Amino acid sequence: MPEHRSATTPRPAAPGAAAPAAGRGGAPGRLLVRVRERIQETAEAVSLVLDAELPYAPGQFLTVRIPGGGARCYSLASSPHTGEPMRITVKRVPGGLGSGWVCDAVAPGDVLEVLPPAGAFTPGPGGLDRDLLLVAGGSGITPVLSLAKSALAAGRGRVALLYANRDPDSVIFREELRELAGEHPGRFTVLHWLESLQGLPTAAGLGAPLAPYAGREAWLCGPGPLMDAAGTALRAAGAEAGRIHRERYFSLGADVFAQPAAPEPPAEAGVEAGAEPAAEAEVELDGRTYRLPWRRGTPLLDVLLAAGAPAPYSCREGACSACCCRVLEGGVTMARNEVLDDADLADGYVLACQALPLTDRVRIGYA
Ligand code: FES
Known part of the structure; x- marks a missing residue:
């Protein structure tokens, strides 16, 4: 991968x-x-x-x-x-x-x-029951294979996969895909794109193979140029931008294992002379509700980890969305955000590793 x-x-x-x-x-x-x-x-x-x-x-x-x-x-x-x-x-x-x-x-x-x-490259509730279009390039097949097997095993929809590779020898999971297609005739379609035969996949070249599936929820993973080309081809065929999901690459700038999980304990409300009183966070996570003082300059993720809450995270840099949660009441701002777009923000999604309180009380939900 x-x-x-x-x-x-x-x-x-x-x-x-x-x-x-x-x-x-x-x-x-x-x-x-x-x-x-x-x-x-x-x-x-x-x-x-x-x-x-x-x-x-x-x-x-x-x-x-x-x-x-x-x-x-x-x-x-x-x-x-x-x-x-x-x-x-x-x-x-x-x-x-x-x-x-x-x-x-x-x-x-x-x-x-x-x-x-x-990670957030995963269909939400009911997502596996929809007809899916999967586009993968090279080792981008890894999460896409997980989606395909899951949809075929647990969902009711049809799945089409376009899989681009340099040549036949570089096709990962070739046999597994062939067997899956054999086990699910009529539900699973695999279209291979080999650069050695067809050249680099372009928006124009992908137009014809992808157009029949433009109405489906689309999940793209692979090199940036492939995802750009597939996205352009799908949009040209009428796909809604909000139904095209991409897995992006990013770099972990810090060693998340070397960092202390909770660098700063949350303060008691108003404990520091002259400091703005802490906000209150009410967080629904993993079947529990946590009510915690939330120091104004401390990211929500740090507050949760300090309290022993099993909050998910990976990069802690606003770049992966592993810590994604939703604001149910109140307001937050984010110090950094490289993954959420305007539609996500409008839906209330925020990154816990970057979230700071704007209101005295904030209610947050996970899942
Ligand atoms: S842990 Fe990666 S965006 Fe928050």
Whole structure:
């Protein structure tokens, strides 16, 4: 899977997605998972099958600690709806520290330090029952395969996949896709695009194959130029912009494993002389309601982690949407936001890692 990723069109993490179910690492949210099996998918791509039963939603990713410092986000290729074990798939990036380590060094029996599954590249309630169009390029197939298997196993709609690759040898999951299509005739259609035969996929070239599916909810993951071309082709065919979801790449600028999970405890209301009294946060998360003082300059995520709440997060930089939640009452501002668009903001979505209170009382919901 490409290193570092993010998504548009956020949805709160799946219910319970932040609840740890494996061995705990040294700080809140961190987990230790053992590698059960290593699968060489292609010459450049490796899957790691994990001994872990973490709640997750189709299309989500794991943040994995990389030896020597840093972390990478790798999408799960497995489906939470098929009973299969969790599996991440990683494609070697030239010079990539994380992908090089996974592809060259990680072996069965090794233990990985991870954060709970997160990410917003996942259909919301009822989303798996709709007809879907999936577009993937190269290792962008990883979360897309999870969506496809989940929709076919747990949904009622039809699924079409356009999958672009350099040549036949670089097609990851070729056999698995062929078997899925055979098991679901009439429901699952796979269209391969090979650059060695058809050239680079352009908006003009993708117009004809994608047009029949322009009315479907579309999920795109792959290199930026491919997603741009597919998005343009779909818009030209009449697709609504709000129904086109993209998985974006981003860089984790900080080592999320090296940072303290809760750098600053929330203050008691008005405890500092001259300081503006703390706001009150009422947060519905994982079946519980937390009522917490919220210091004006402290991000909501830090307040929640300091209180021991299992709030999801990954980058803590406003770039991945793993911490996405929704304002139900009151107002917040965000110090940084690289993933939410105007429509998301209008729907009340915010990033907990960047959210600061604007009103004395704010009610927040997850999932
Ligand atoms: S944790 Fe990545 S945007 Fe908040």
